Amino acid sequence: RAVRTVAAVDLGAESGRVVRATFDGERLDAAEVSRFAHLPRPVDGILRWDLAGLTRDITAGLGALGTDAPVASVGVDSWGVDYGLLRADGTLLDAPTCYRDPRQLVALDEALATVGRDRLYRATGTQINEINTVFALLSDARTTRRLDDAATLLMLPDVFHHLLSGSRVTEFTAASTSGLYDMVGRRWAVELAEELGIPARVLPEVVPAGTDLGPVVGALGEGPLAGARVVAPAGHDTASAVVATPFTAPGALFVSSGTWSLVGVETPHAVVTPESEAANLTNEGGVAGTTRLLRNVMGLWLLQECRRAWARQGLQLSYAELVELAAQEPELRSVVNPNAPEFLAPGDMPARVQAYCERTGSPVPQTPGAVARCVVDSLALSYRTTVEDIAAVTGTPPPAVHITGGGARNRLLAQATADATGLPVHCGPVEATALGNAAVQLVALGELADVAEVRAVVARTAEIRTCSPRPQARWEEAAARLRQMTLDDDRRR
Ligand code: LFR
Numbered sequence: 001r002a003v004r005t006v007a008a009v010d011l012g013a014e015s016g017r018v019v020r021a022t023f024d025g026e027r028l029d030a031a032e033v034s035r036f037a038h039l040p041r042p043v044d045g046i047l048r049w050d051l052a053g054l055t056r057d058i059t060a061g062l063g064a065l066g067t068d069a070p071v072a073s074v075g076v077d078s079w080g081v082d083y084g085l086l087r088a089d090g091t092l093l094d095a096p097t098c099y100r101d102p103r104q105l106v107a108l109d110e111a112l113a114t115v116g117r118d119r120l121y122r123a124t125g126t127q128i129n130e131i132n133t134v135f136a137l138l139s140d141a142r143t144t145r146r147l148d149d150a151a152t153l154l155m156l157p158d159v160f161h162h163l164l165s166g167s168r169v170t171e172f173t174a175a176s177t178s179g180l181y182d183m184v185g186r187r188w189a190v191e192l193a194e195e196l197g198i199p200a201r202v203l204p205e206v207v208p209a210g211t212d213l214g215p216v217v218g219a220l221g222e223g224p225l226a227g228a229r230v231v232a233p234a235g236h237d238t239a240s241a242v243v244a245t246p247f248t249a250p251g252a253l254f255v256s257s258g259t260w261s262l263v264g265v266e267t268p269h270a271v272v273t274p275e276s277e278a279a280n281l282t283n284e285g286g287v288a289g290t291t292r293l294l295r296n297v298m299g300l301w302l303l304q305e306c307r308r309a310w311a312r313q314g315l316q317l318s319y320a321e322l323v324e325l326a327a328q329e330p331e332l333r334s335v336v337n338p339n340a341p342e343f344l345a346p347g348d349m350p351a352r353v354q355a356y357c358e359r360t361g362s363p364v365p366q367t368p369g370a371v372a373r374c375v376v377d378s379l380a381l382s383y384r385t386t387v388e389d390i391a392a393v394t395g396t397p398p399p400a401v402h403i404t405g406g407g408a409r410n411r412l413l414a415q416a417t418a419d420a421t422g423l424p425v426h427c428g429p430v431e432a433t434a435l436g437n438a439a440v441q442l443v444a445l446g447e448l449a450d451v452a453e454v455r456a457v458v459a460r461t462a463e464i465r466t467c468s469p470r471p472q473a474r475w476e477e478a479a480a481r482l483r484q485m486t487l488d489d490d491r492r493r
Contacts, residue, residue, distance in 0.1 A: 010240075096156060164217070173234040238294075243440060326370075
């Protein structure tokens with residue numbers, strides 16, 4: 001059987017990569033062709049992504065694919081919620097804004113005052129979270145003139161699909177992160193947009209994952225991508241990661257672990273009930289009609305921001321060194337609510353963790369190892385309370401946990417997750433997102449049958465490590481403390 005090659009562009013909030021994926025009928029392998037760091041910066045008073053830099057780095061990465069093996073197709077996935085705006089002539093209006101801008105919290109309050117929490121949740125099935133697109137658009141409408149000239153909104157992966165092929169549509173999984181898409185009715189929540197003063201005319205046609213968006217155009221269409229199609233994968237990175245999660249049992253929990261930890265289960269339908277609303281669980285679109293019922297738990301962002309803060313003070317610690325130091329610290333000494341609002345924006349994260357401990361009466365962690373231990377334990381505890389909330393809403397406790405993404409390398413976090421949840425934790429694949437992106441392209445090309453086959457192929461190809469739980473009463477007590485802190489933080493919001 002001939003080997004099929006596709007290119008997956010996977011954009012994370014801190015770095016992006018271009019991956020060459022090959023399928024030989026047995027194995028699905030991913031080889032990184034290039035990786036590039038990027039950072040949002042303020043432009044015109046709003047934190048924005050470096051669109052020009054990303055475009056340059058993606059173009060260079062695709063150029064480096066080489067011409068040895070023909071590339072059948074290319075697709076882009078990225079973090080959710082952010083978007084670009086096209087003018088009527090198809091040019092991009094300006095650089096896409098970043099969901100970590102404090103303007104979004106202001107807009108969230110305005111939306112709550114305008115239509116209320118129930119309306120926002122019931123019209124969409126999306127958790128109320130300041131990062132959602134709807135709040136950025138509300139802020140655009142009320143504080144800028146951006147929307148005056150905007151003809152079409154494209155979710156971020158589709159901004160790059162547009163640059164590659166000229167397409168002007170948005171893929172479903174990406175649209176589902178907006179907080180403006182009705183996950184039950186499967187259409188834009190047009191009425192909600194209008195009630196909020198967001199012009200519904202900018203909301204584009206939505207297409208399913210696996211849609212052929214046309215040939216690669218322009219200079220790129222003449223290099224390694226000559227003859228290649230642009231095929232929309234599951235544009236939302238979390239959706240791509242879950243496609244390539246080799247679940248060992250029905251109803252198992254996924255933790256897609258990168259900048260964020262997305263903690264949830266795959267369900268056949270959106271779950272929009274008073275219970276899911278009270279638990280603020282979100283419904284995100286998956287491939288082949290599925291939904292992910294999940295919560296955004298803070299992720300490795302906390303450790304990455306800590307590393308950046310220490311580096312500014314002259315202390316360079318690799319990620320692995322930091323985890324090593326944390327492993328030497330006693331567990332559960334200090335616990336924070338990792339989802340507290342003060343941890344969202346970039347800044348001096350060790351100081352914020354210390355201040356949180358001080359305020360809530362935990363011993364204040366003094367060393368990098370102690371701060372990192374506190375973060376790891378707190379994340380694991382937050383996974384546990386999310387498991388409990390999901391089980392209460394679905395009525396089915398998950399039998400196991402699958403951690404994918406960069407966090408699947410962190411053994412300390414995996415063991416803490418097993419201990420906190422009392423469940424076996426399977427780690428891997430680390431490159432789930434790129435594999436899932438490629439796999440959906442391969443399904444569209446007719447090389448793989450469906451998601452079940454994708455998962456079977458990933459299970460045979462990837463290296464999966466399992467941690468067994470060592471349940472202890474201390475995790476119970478700590479989880480109760482986390483629940484209390486979460487209630488207090490929600491009251492402070
Ligand atoms: C993960 C992710 C989450 C989304 C957050 C912000 O990378 O896509 O799913 O909620 O980033 O976009």
